[in-house]
Amino acid sequence: MASQYTKLQSIEVEDNLLLPYQVSNPTQKKSQNKFASYFYRVKGYIIKKWKILLLLMFVLLLIAGVILIPVLVLRYKTSTISDQCDEYGKEIINNAVQKGTEAYSRLSTLVTLFPGRLSGSEQLENAIDWIQDMMLDDGFDLVKTDDVEVTHWVRGDESATILQPYHRKMNMLGLGGSIAGNVTAEVIVVSSFDELDTLQDQVKGKIVLFNAIFTNYSSTVQYRSGGASAAAKYGGVAALVRSITPYSLGTPHTGVMFYQDGIDKIPTAAITLEDADLIQNLAILNQTVIVNLYMEAQTMPTNAISRNVMAQINGSTYPDEVVVIGGHTDSWDVAQGAMDDGGGIVVAWEALRLIKSLGIIPKRTIRVVGWTNEENGAAGGAAYAQLYTNETFFSIESDIGVTQPLGFNVMASEQTITDLQLIADKVLSPIKTTSIVEGEVGTDNGFLVSNGKPGAQLITDESKYFWYHHTAGDAMDKMDPSQMNQCVAAMATMALCISNWVGQLN
Amino acid sequence: MASQYTKLQSIEVEDNLLLPYQVSNPTQKKSQNKFASYFYRVKGYIIKKWKILLLLMFVLLLIAGVILIPVLVLRYKTSTISDQCDEYGKEIINNAVQKGTEAYSRLSTLVTLFPGRLSGSEQLENAIDWIQDMMLDDGFDLVKTDDVEVTHWVRGDESATILQPYHRKMNMLGLGGSIAGNVTAEVIVVSSFDELDTLQDQVKGKIVLFNAIFTNYSSTVQYRSGGASAAAKYGGVAALVRSITPYSLGTPHTGVMFYQDGIDKIPTAAITLEDADLIQNLAILNQTVIVNLYMEAQTMPTNAISRNVMAQINGSTYPDEVVVIGGHTDSWDVAQGAMDDGGGIVVAWEALRLIKSLGIIPKRTIRVVGWTNEENGAAGGAAYAQLYTNETFFSIESDIGVTQPLGFNVMASEQTITDLQLIADKVLSPIKTTSIVEGEVGTDNGFLVSNGKPGAQLITDESKYFWYHHTAGDAMDKMDPSQMNQCVAAMATMALCISNWVGQLN
Incomplete structure (x- = not known):
C-alpha cells in the first residue's frame, strides 16, 4: 500500500509541475521577463557556486540523517527501554x-x-x-x-617484630593463604619486581619487603598476591608487603595471596605504610634490619562447605x-x-x-x-x-x-x-x-x-x-x-x- | 623647649587674629554688610543645629583620637618592636x-x-x-x-578479646600508667560519667567501656585519664576507653591515665572506634558481651633518669x-x-x-x-x-x-x-x-x-x-x-x- 500511494502522489505532482522557464499565459509577459532575468541570475549563481551548493546540500542531508535515523531506529528497533x-x-x-x-x-x-x-x-x-x-x-x-x-584458611597467632637495630613490634596481618612460619632474618627492601630481579643475588636467606607505593589497586595488589613466590624464587625466606592502600593510620591490610607451583612456599604478611617506610629509611641509613616473622596460619586439609x-x-x-x-x-x-x-x-x-x-x-x-x-x-x-x-x-x-x-x-x-x-x-x-x-x-x-x-x-x-x-x-x-x-x-x-x-x- | 615654642606661636596667632565681626578698614564696608549677613545666617544655623554640630565635632575628635593616640603611643612607648x-x-x-x-x-x-x-x-x-x-x-x-x-612504665604483652557472643580479637593499646591484669568479665557500656553514675548499681564485677564520642581533645580525654578510677569506684574490674579521636582505620590510641588515691587500681586500655561501636551495638541488640583484657603493663619500682x-x-x-x-x-x-x-x-x-x-x-x-x-x-x-x-x-x-x-x-x-x-x-x-x-x-x-x-x-x-x-x-x-x-x-x-x-x- 505504501509504495502504491507514493507512486500516485508523484504522478499528481508531475502533472501540476510548472517549470520556471515555461510560459503559462500572455498576461504574465512582464513579470515573466523579470522572472527570466531573476532566473538567469540564479542560474549564473548556480553555475558559479555549484560546488558550494553541493556541499551545502550534502551537509543538510547529513544533519537530517543524524537526527532522523536514530529517531527512526528507536521508534522501530525491537530492543528498547520499557515504557x-x-x-x-x-x-x-x-x-x-x-x-x-x-x-x-x-x-x-x-x-x-x-x-x-x-x-x-x-x-x-x-x-x-x-x-x-x-x-x-x-x-x-x-x-x-x-x-x-570453599577453602578454609585460619590466621592463628602472628607477629612481626623488628629485632635490629632496635626492638619494635609492628602492626601486621598475615596474608590469606600463607603458610605458617617462624623466620628471623635480615630484610632486603625492593620497590618493584624489577628491582627484585636486579638484586636477586642478594635475596637468598633474607626476608624480602615489597615496598611498592600504591598507584591503583589492580597494579599494586600484584605484590600482595605474587610477592611470596617472587621472593622464594631467589631464595627469600619470607615476604613482607607494604599494605595495599594510599593512606594509613598504623593500619595493616590483609588479602589473598597465591603460591606459584614449583616454588617453595614461604610465609607472607602485610605491614603498615609507616613500618614499610621505617624499614626502607633504616636501609637508606645503612642499618641492617633484622625481623622476626611469626605466623601460625594454616589452610585446613579439608575444604569447608x-x-x-x-x-x-x-x-x-x-x-x-x-x-x-x-x-x-x-x-x-x-x-x-x-x-x-x-x-x-x-x-x-x-x-x-x-x-x-x-x-x-x-x-x-x-x-x-x-x-x-x-x-x-x-x-x-x-x-x-x-x-x-x-x-x-x-x-x-x-x-x-x-x-x-x-x-x-x-x-x-x-x-x-x-x-x-x-x-x-x-x-x-x-x-x-x-x-x-x-x-x-x-x-x-x-x-x-x-x-x-x-x-x-x-x-x-x-x-x-x-x-x-x-x-x-x-x-x-x-x-x-x-x-x-x-x-x-x-x-x-x-x-x-x-x-x-x-x-x-x- | 617644646612648650616655650608652643607658647610663642600661640601669642603670634592671637595678635593676627581677625574676628569675623571686627571692622578692619572702611573700604570693607560693603563686603562687611554681606559678611555680616552671612555671619548671621551661620549664627542662626549654629543656634538651630548646635546639637548636630556638637556631635560632628565629637566624631571628628574621636576619629583624630583613634588615629593619633596609637601613633603617639607607638612613637613614644618604651616597649616596642625592634627595627x-x-x-x-x-x-x-x-x-x-x-x-x-x-x-x-x-x-x-x-x-x-x-x-x-x-x-x-x-x-x-x-x-x-x-x-x-x-x-x-x-x-x-x-x-x-x-x-x-622520670616514671618508667612499660607496656609488655597485651590483648583484648571478645569471648562472647563470638571470639574476636580487638586492636587495643594499654594506657600509660595502667597496672597489669588478666580480667574476663561482662562489659557495660556508658557514654559519659553521668551515665556511669546513673548505672552505678550495675557496674560491680564488670568491665566498663567508656564510649564517649570525640568532641574536642580536652573534653573527651577525661575518659582516658580518669575512666579507670571512675569505673573502680563502683566496683568495675577493668576500664576500656573508646580511643580519643574523631576518625579511625582500626587504630587504637594510647595516652596517659591517672589513678585516683584511695580507689582500687584496675587495668585500663583503649580500643578502636570500630570495636567500641561494635560492643555498643551488641548491647543494643541485647547481647551479653564478655571480654578478656590481658595486660602485662607495669610501672617500674625505680624511676629512670x-x-x-x-x-x-x-x-x-x-x-x-x-x-x-x-x-x-x-x-x-x-x-x-x-x-x-x-x-x-x-x-x-x-x-x-x-x-x-x-x-x-x-x-x-x-x-x-x-x-x-x-x-x-x-x-x-x-x-x-x-x-x-x-x-x-x-x-x-x-x-x-x-x-x-x-x-x-x-x-x-x-x-x-x-x-x-x-x-x-x-x-x-x-x-x-x-x-x-x-x-x-x-x-x-x-x-x-x-x-x-x-x-x-x-x-x-x-x-x-x-x-x-x-x-x-x-x-x-x-x-x-x-x-x-x-x-x-x-x-x-x-x-x-x-x-x-x-x-x-x-
Missing part, C-alpha cells in the same frame, strides 16, 4: 531516597552479629543462615542456598530470564565487612525488597544473590555461573563500597552500553548515577560475564575505599545511611529497567 | 621557605633511628644523645643536658634574658613520634640553627629546649621551670603538630598579645601565620607560664592531628617538608622579634 521504566524509576527513587530504606539498619545488624565472615568460619555460616531467614520473612518468591566448597544464598521476584513475562543483582557475604576475618561487602549484598537485597514492597512485578525474574568466598577463592561466583549462566539475562554486582553511587561499569556490547546509558539518563539523573562506562565488573558476576553474559558493577565514590579495605577499619562507622539509600535506588531502578527491557541485551 | 624585626623576618622566611631547611630530613633521621621514645626507654636516651651530638656539631654557644627523674637537652645563641645585649623555643623529645612507645613531638623539637632546633646560619645575633639569648617526659609525667617541663623561670623572658612550645602554621596561642597580658599581633602582622603575613589569640600553651612551657612568665604555643592546622595522635600512625608519612619549613620560619621569626623586643613583655 514503565521511567514511572517505576521515579517511584523507586522517591521511596528509597525520600522515605529511606532499611539498608543501614540491616547492615548494622548483620555486621554486629556476624563480623569477620571468612570462608570456613562459623561467623560466615551464621550470617548466611540469618540472611536466609530474613529473606524468607521478606516473603520473596524463592529463597534458597546452594552449597559451595559454605553457601550462595539467593531470593527472587519471579518475572511476569519471562520468568526464566534472570536479572541477577548481588554482592558477597564473606569478608576478611579482621574486618566487620561493612563496606566489603556487607553493604553490597544488603543494598542489592534491599533493592529487591523495595521493588516487592512497591508491588511492582518485573517482566523478567530479578534475583538477589549473596555469593560466598569472594575474598579467598571466589568459589561462590564460579559455582553460581556453572549452574545459572544460561538463564542469566544480565547481572550487576556491588563490591566497591556503597558510598555515593556514580554509575555502572559495564562489560557488554557497545549497543548494550548505549542502552544502559539510555536508562541511566532517563531515570537515574535525580541521584546523579549516570556514568555508564565500559569497565571491570565484580569478581563474582565476572564468571557470568566470562561465560558471555552481559554484566555490570555499581560504581561509587571510592576515594577512601582502599583506606579501610581488608582491615579492622572496615566497619559501620564508614557507612552513610543516605548514601546507602541512593545505592538501593540505583540498583533497584537499573535492575527493574533491565528486567523490563524490550528485546535483548548482549 | 630589625622586619628585615630579619624577611630574611628568615625567604631562607626557610624558598631555600628550604633540614627540618624534614633531620626529623626523618631522628624518628627512623629512635622511634618510640617513651620515658625510661633506651630509645629516648639514645635520641637525646644524638640530638646533643648534633647540636654540638651545629656550633651553638651552649649545649647541655639537665638530668630529670632522663634529660632535658638544650642549646642556645647568646644574646648580645641581654644575654641573661632567655627566649625559650622547644618541643618534647619523648613520644609514646608505639608511635614514631614524628608529629608528637619530634617535629616540634626539630622545628624549634632548626629555627635556632637558621638564625645562627644567617649570622644574626639576637639581643636576648634564644635557647632551644627538648623537654623530656611530656607524655606521661611532664617531669621535664617541671624541672626546667624550677631551674630557669627567673631568666625566662618568653617561651614558645610547638606540640600540636608541625603542619601548616596558622599563628600562636598566647598566655600573657593583653598588652603582650597586642604586641605579638604587631609582630605577626608586620612579618608573618607572607606565611599567613598571623592568628594571635589568647589560648593554651604547651604542657612543658606551661610550667613557666604558671610561674608568671608570658608564653605561647605554635598553632598549626590540626584538622587531622588527632587521627594519628598517640598511635602507630604518627610517622614520617604524615609530615610535609614545605609545611615544616614554614613552621621553622614562624618559630625563628617570632623568637627573634621577641628576643629583640624593645622593653618588656609580661
